[in-house]
Amino acid sequence: MLWVFSYNGTMLTELQRVLKLQGTVTFSVRVHPGVSKTKVKGIMADGTIKMDIAAVPEDGKANAELTRFLGEEFKVPRSHVEVVKGQMARTKMVRVRGMRD
Numbered sequence: 295m296l297w298v299f300s301y302n303g304t305m306l307t308e309l310q311r312v313l314k315l316q317g318t319v320t321f322s323v324r325v326h327p328g329v330s331k332t333k334v335k336g337i338m339a340d341g342t343i344k345m346d347i348a349a350v351p352e353d354g355k356a357n358a359e360l361t362r363f364l365g366e367e368f369k370v371p372r373s374h375v376e377v378v379k380g381q382m383a384r385t386k387m388v389r390v391r392g393m394r395d
Contacts, residue, residue: 310368313368313390313392314392319389320387321342321387322342322343322385323342323385324342325347325360325384325386327349328349328356329348347360360375360377368392370392374391375389376391
């Protein structure tokens with residue numbers, strides 16, 4: 295299921311809550327690679343999360359940084375974060391799987 299939220303500064307917190315409840319969460323991300331620091335910038339009108347990515351879009355480096363950052367934010371191993379659509383595009387669909395107890 296794809297979740298869409300209004301941006302209020304707690305967007306990732308809300309997605310973390312959904313992950314804890316359902317075990318998986320899928321959402322759209324629009325990346326801006328090649329900047330100095332990876333961070334969430336906001337949310338677009340359609341619910342897509344806007345992010346700066348501190349890696350160049352070459353040889354999968356930007357996707358690796360995206361999965362690293364989201365793994366830390368969701369407190370899951372990097373292997374639990376997957377770009378399921380848009381591997382070579384700026385707009386990506388990302389799935390995060392929770393930890394099994």
